[in-house]
Amino acid sequence: MILMTRTGPAGRWLVLLSVCLAAMTMPLSFTGPAVALSRIAADLGGSPIELNWVTNAFMLTFGAGLMAAGALADNHGRKRIFIAGLVTYILAALGATLAPDIVWFDIFRALQGIGGAAAFAGGASALAQEFDGQSRLRAFSFLGTSFGIGLAFGPIASGLLIDAFGWRAIFLLVAMLAVAAAALGMRTVTESRDPDATGLDWAGAGTFTTALAALTFGVLQAPQNGWADPLVMALLGMAAVCFAAFVLVERRVRRPMLDLTLFRFPRFVGVQFLAAAPAYAFVVLLVLLPIRFIGIEGMSEIEAGQLMICLSGPLLILPLLAGQLARRIAPATICGVGLLIAAAGVVWLSRVSAADSALVAPLVLIGVGIALPWGLMDGLAVSVVPKERAGMAVGIFNTTRVASEGVALAIVMAALSGFTATQLGAQGLASSAEAAAAAAQLLVTGNVAGTMRHLPVVDGSALIHAYETAFDRLLVVLATITVLTAIVVFLGLRRGSVAEQDVAPVPACQEG
Template identity: 80%
Template sequence: MTPKTPNGAAAPWLVLLSVCLAAMTMPLTFTGPAVALSRIAADLGGSPIALNWVTNAFMLTFAATLMASGALADNHGRKRIFLVGLGLYVLATLGAMLAPDILWFDTLRAAQGLGSAAAFAGGASALAQEFEGQLRLRAFSFLGTSFGIGLAFGPIASGLIIEAFGWRSIFVLVAALAIAAALLGLRTIKESRDPDATGLDWAGAGTFTVALATLTYGVLQAPQSGWTDPLVIGLLAMAALFFAAFVVVERRVRRPMLDLSLFRFPRFVGVQFLAAAPAYGFVVLLVLLPIRFIGIEGMSEIEAGQLMICLSGPLLILPLLAGQVARWIAPATICGVGLLVAAAGLVWLSLTPPVAIALVAPLVLIGVGIALPWGLMDGLAVSVVPKERAGMAVGIFNTTRVACEGVALAIVMAVLSGFTTAQLAVQGTAPSLRATAAAQLLVTGNVGEAAARLPGAGATVLVQAYETAFDRLLIVLAAITVLTAVIVFVGLHRGSTEDDGADAQAVPQEG
């Protein structure tokens, strides 16, 4: 139950520090452009869909390549993939800072996602080799806290940097942290790989990537073109086809990227639902709330960042505390209760007027609820497979987490646009097509352009329609979070019984 320190190897805590520094950059990359979205739009232009891809391009490539990155790390070396990923990430980050238009910016955001996936999968799977038992759980609690630091300080740090130096400068901090992580990792991480690895499952990686990309694109396109549009139908049909092909491929290869037999174990299923849980109850708010606070309510970037600290601040402390409390209270209970607390906060937020001081308490409650399971997630993920397949475990868990976040963001944007369109239609402000166009602009925080599309409706009417739609959306998100809490509790609780524990240890190491 102690960290392994072979002769000549660096202390495990230095490896942990390197991986945590890299992990800290990823939420900064996620939240920073959300705070800067209105300024990015003013500088680079772009349609509502192109502006949605500012976030989704990063999320999509991150999610779509995590499992492949985990397999590459197990096959070709965890340290190597970690450093290569950080190198690509830094280059893409500096490129995004210099992007001349929205197309280049979105493309470089996608490249950031590729680098992030490789760095995270390689770093986390290397970290899993350094610790065993409870110490591994604690190490991954630190990893969760690192994400919390990035999420907590990302909005306010981005707001301060934007006001002082402009939106492009937010990428300097991200690049500096990534370079520091790479230099430390180069000196401290010892190379390791899975001795039984047989190469990357290229067919599985390809079918999964295409499936996820077409699904996200289809959901993003639907609000503008309609769900019955041939392009949208074609994209969603292609996604279903490639997901089916992915399942067929993974069932046939000897060493699959995703071992489908793991889904026989309730604990594994519970962990995957736990990975998806923050998507609808927390992560989407990291994008939607800055857009609302700045674009709709007229707050400054700094004011919005201060409110966002209320939401993400609990992730600075509670993940570590949850890791300690898990010695005496079952993780299933901690995770289930936390998600129910987050759902209560979502309902409270839907009933709260958009006044800064009134928003503090419900935002803190949501953050507390999500922070309780946050620090347990990654440790639970690597505990359900043999240590030699840690790269696969990290890849599966974080693919589930980030894929759900990317798809959830696309779906929630579409639902919010639909709710806003419905509210504008009820008020009789314009024909449905013009109301739809105005709603899409409101979802990106552009009240002025939306008012220009609907000259008969004033800004006050548009803002009220958006706020009503947002409150309805929060209720939907709360219901999803409650349902997820029940599934997580049942899955993890069943998986913690002695019989299922024996089953879990019997998971085959071969696909």
């Protein structure tokens, strides 16, 4: 039997409030350190690759841990994993404020990602047990909106906190909100688990986590060492071997962490592409744009935060409206059109100057495009598997989403570094390819002064022009990837799914 006693209507909405409050802190943990990167570097030091891990350590462990956390929630109880994850998340956030150097800081960031994965997977799978049908879609729309609140107010809140109290205040705010979520969750969330669970698939969890870690580390190391470097090649080779081993393991175990047979269903594949879609048109910009605005363009943290609201502000409202639109318009259409709008905004952004007023409209357009599918994502994810395996569905979907974001960020940082090095060489600003690559590594972290010391004959305006040219080229690449993803999502979501054959689908998601 499923260990579950349904709460009353009022209690269910308190469960939703607890999970949404926890979810709201996770974008803060992602965007806040990006805004604070220059301050963190000034206080704790660190090489360019160590500073990249300020964001990637959290994203990597969060993404790699979600699928295992979802399986743990199904096996050992959703409430138990939710609370344990929040406790870990809180302690790691507090540890980051006490870190003596950048290495310890990155370690606490990785631990924070593990706690966040457990909290999110446990909380979201608990929601799937509390709500049914249309109310489930509405609940997950609120979950998407809570992410939108964190994303919308994260940059400006971080800027205000940094200006008033320093960068450590960001992590204290995150810890306080997580404590409130844990206190409410302890009182309201009802314990439940999958009655057919047979234990965690440790071999699958180990091979997948190792593969993702090796891939991300290899991509991050490549701009500094070169793609032909033995360490980089070894890391990428290890990633390929571990991914292959993961597939073999999942095909043989009786209750796999990832049921590979689900990929036979086009709608399931479409949902996974939808999970990855925001990575290149939105999430990487949450990291790259504050670095550009503050480090390259010389804006204050508050000014950068105000501009970032233009990008993420639409997530405050549109996910809920998209949930209402899904009653009349097929989700495939809403998601496909939204991604095309976002791609148009990214192209527009590549064509405007860095002046504040010129940036507002393209940033808003990107935010509108991403916000349309955002509110439907989580509801679609839990609609493609039987209800008792909701933890697996949440784990798969959010692993795809966050792992894609982490890998995309590593790839995009490497690409921006490469494009910048090419521009430095083409404009005669570096004496050799090696000097250009080393200077580009510094420049993409927003360290113009350090780059000028590395290339003493160059003035700052020439470096900024080279960076902006490379950034615009990167935006065109990101828009192209988003358009291709939109096509796959639209075609995939129009087709039938395993949920439509085996279980009753979420009403708003049964067409399209």
